[in-house]
Amino acid sequence: MKPLLALSALTAALFLASLLIGYSPIPLGTALAALFGAGDPLNAMVMQDIRLPRALLAALVGAALGMSGAAMQGFLRNPLAEPGLIGVSASAALGAVLALQTGLAAAYALALPLTALAFAFGAVLLVVLLAGPRGASLTLILAGIAISALAGALTSLTLNLSPNPYAASEIIFWMMGSVADRSMSHVWLAAPLILGGLGLLLTLRGGLDALTLGEDAAHSLGVSLGSIRTRLLIGSAAAIGAATAVTGAVGFVGLVVPHILRPLVGHMPSRLLPASALGGAAMLLAADIATRLILPERDLKLGVLMAIVGAPLFLHLIYKTRREIG
Amino acid sequence: MFVAVASFVRAETPVRVVSVNVCTDQLLQLLAQPAQIASLSPLARDPRSSKLAQEAGAYPQNDGKAESIALQEPDLIVTGLYTAKATTEMLRSLGHRVEIFPPAYSLDEARDAIARMGGLLGPEAQSRADSLLAAFDSRLEALKATPGPRPRVAFYYALGNTAGSKSLAGDMMAAAGLTNIAIELNRPYGGALPLEQLILTDPDLILTGQPYDAPARATDLLDHPVLKATGTLREIKSGASWLCGTPFVLDAVEELVTLRLDWSARQ
Structure with a gap:
């Protein structure tokens, strides 16, 4: 349990740092008081309505991506399964863009995360069916490329057709992700679905542990592959769909975090799932702090930082599994 | 001599003017004779972009592409600085006269643009520009003189x-x-x-x-x-x-x- 405690402490520290580091310097004591509504109402407004939703979303979205990555990798028994790489995030982004541009999201706020969820579900289903229970790397990556390319192209097309001239400029947001200037309403929209999805994924712990012994052994232990698959599909689609609907597609979190944490938790999926949620939250909080420290006035996208960290690791993993890919 | 000058002025007054930018569209609509306007830019009829969108309906519209503009045989093309540079260069290399109006960064530059467009379009446009500018100056003076605190x-x-x-x-x-x-x-x-x-x-x-x-x-x-x-x-x-x-x-x-x-x- 030690790694979990350490990760919780790290996440909590980064959450606090995310609240205290901003574009405008607010002294530590003033900022903490303002967080609870005391002191200058302007500071309270900045802390409660600008910085708090930003930090909450970074933590929630990081947890969603981290745990979904760990769960997919556990089920497919393939370290390359990651929501961004297999096209789930891109599909969720397409769903969100369609809900926004058709006006569905304006008429019915929940339509935004739910449409993203439906598209994410379709993508996970497609990948799981194509890759099969053994999760062959080649199929996984090729299917991911195809789904990402198609979803990305349709997102661009939809935004290019919008009568709002600024819509096309947000293609980069949907592909790279950002938690800048999101409000509490985005948190309320995404949090229930993300937390529900994470809760469902946590029920997979025992099943995924059994699955490490092989399908037959798992079956003889009374684990139903079909039930695991259904819960994985719904849980990860809910978490990734809702996360992507409000922050865009942030890649590589689900790849990097389980990879780093796996040796620390003794390669047990049951312990990797909660650890990856905390690790993902910590990683995204750190990345978001970095966007504000490196280029404060450029709205640097989270996906840029994650790709700089994640892409070399991805190459390393491909190198390690290249024999299987052939 | 007087006849020569008159014919010289007439030759300098463009008769087929094409605009490729929503700002030059409006200056053209304000200052040119309607018959002088060969076509306006695609944004000319967009009420979000042009104050004269409704009036622009009376004029042909171009698609902003060098090919179709060249086919309209304009003797003057007016455009903005950042409007499709490749198009502007292409039209210049085809031998057309292209006048570029950079975006105005101040009210003075806005004045200059009005005066310059008047000068390009011939004497009648010139005098129209002069009276527009006189009205502009007195209205601006009156607005600037409005008293009260400055938020x-x-x-x-x-x-x-x-x-x-x-x-x-x-x-x-x-x-x-x-x-x-x-x-x-x-x-x-x-x-x-x-x-x-x-x-x-x-x-x-x-x-x-x-x-x-x-x-x-x-x-x-x-x-x-x-x-x-x-x-x-x-x-x-x-x-x-x-x-x-x-x-x-x-x-x-x-x-x-x-x-x-x-x-x-x-x-």
Whole structure:
């Protein structure tokens, strides 16, 4: 349990740092008081309505991506399964863009995360069916490329057709992700679905542990592959769909975090799932702090930082599994 | 000799003018003889971009592409500095006369653009420009002379950008008696202003443009609950007047003066 405690402490520290580091310097004591509504109402407004939703979303979205990555990798028994790489995030982004541009999201706020969820579900289903229970790397990556390319192209097309001239400029947001200037309403929209999805994924712990012994052994232990698959599909689609609907597609979190944490938790999926949620939250909080420290006035996208960290690791993993890919 | 000069002037007066930019569209509509206008840009009929969108319906529209413009055999093409540079170069290399109007960054530059367009279009347009400018100057004087306190104002638009003091919008704000917060933030050229910095600067008024029909994250920022909570948010209705250095900028200045008087009445 030690790694979990350490990760919780790290996440909590980064959450606090995310609240205290901003574009405008607010002294530590003033900022903490303002967080609870005391002191200058302007500071309270900045802390409660600008910085708090930003930090909450970074933590929630990081947890969603981290745990979904760990769960997919556990089920497919393939370290390359990651929501961004297999096209789930891109599909969720397409769903969100369609809900926004058709006006569905304006008429019915929940339509935004739910449409993203439906598209994410379709993508996970497609990948799981194509890759099969053994999760062959080649199929996984090729299917991911195809789904990402198609979803990305349709997102661009939809935004290019919008009568709002600024819509096309947000293609980069949907592909790279950002938690800048999101409000509490985005948190309320995404949090229930993300937390529900994470809760469902946590029920997979025992099943995924059994699955490490092989399908037959798992079956003889009374684990139903079909039930695991259904819960994985719904849980990860809910978490990734809702996360992507409000922050865009942030890649590589689900790849990097389980990879780093796996040796620390003794390669047990049951312990990797909660650890990856905390690790993902910590990683995204750190990345978001970095966007504000490196280029404060450029709205640097989270996906840029994650790709700089994640892409070399991805190459390393491909190198390690290249024999299987052939 | 007199006859020679007259024919010289006639030869210099263009008879088929094509505009490829929404700002030169409006200057052309204001100053040219209707028969002189061969075609206007695709944005000329867009009420969000042009103050003369309705009137533009009377003229042919071009598609902004070198091929179709060359086929219209214009003897003068007017365009903006940032409008499809490749198109401009192509038309020049085909031997056409292209006059480029850079965007106006101040009210003075807007005046200059009006005078220059008048000069290009012949003597009648020239005298029309002169009377437009005289009316412009006296209206601007009257607007500048409106008394009352000067609130601290942020002009906040899509992508979290703010108008700098050294821009047309900044000049218009100054003429309307508003103090641009870009000056105290030391941002003469504006640019992206993080929301929390805007809030902490605590402006008396925050001005935003009118929302579009379709959503975009760039413009959704203006719906952020924090902006509404400040109670200082005002929506600018005269959007198209802000885009170009035309006499219509004074409509926008007048709207700003009205906003200022309304604000001071509430104090």
